[in-house]
Amino acid sequence: MTPPSPHAIWQGFHWSFFINVQGLILSLSRFEAQLALGNLDEAQVELAAATDLMLASGASMQLAGSFSRDAYEAQVRQSMTPPQVRATNFSGLMSWEHAALMQIWKRLRPVFAALPDDLKPQHQKFVQAYFALAQAHRAVCEKFGGSDGGSLRFDQSCAIATLDKFSHSRWCLIDPARQVNRL
Secondary structure: OOOOOHHHHHHHHHHHHHHHHHHHHHHHHHHHHHHHOOOHHHHHHHHHHHHHHHHHHHHHHHHHOOOOHHHHHHHHHHHHOOOOOOOOOOOHHHOHHHHHHHHHHHHHHHHHHOOOHHHHHHHHHHHHHHHHHHHHHHHHHHHOOOOOOOOOOOOOOOHHHHHHHHHHHHHHHHOOOOOOOOO
């Protein structure tokens, strides 16, 4: 059996990542609804599911980079530039999943700031799962040259520094008081 190409690995695990993010959006929407109804047990279940989906997203991201930097440069990076894509600054930031997730995280920010005590331990696990996802994304970016230069979207700045800024701003959304320590 022929192993999958680096492009197939990259694409397949990014698809998996986005499927997990779609599930995360659903779980967080259900968490929000259950919490609004005062159903703490059901809210706990949904936040736990969101935590698992965040961890799965991180695993997908990690696996998306399971080939060499040379293969990334030769086969994968060029697939994300014109004429293969229409955008000159292609990024996952352009996906509807990212936009929907940021909307719900912004909406949940005050909810996360005032969680009932019963939900705080699960919330801490959720934030830790986010840190694991952010670290997986950072590691893949770094492996493929993100410390040396920009991303497809932000060519003029260090990709790792940009990711770190994004990571911090998202942490502020899901842990407004920054009560959970980074990994």
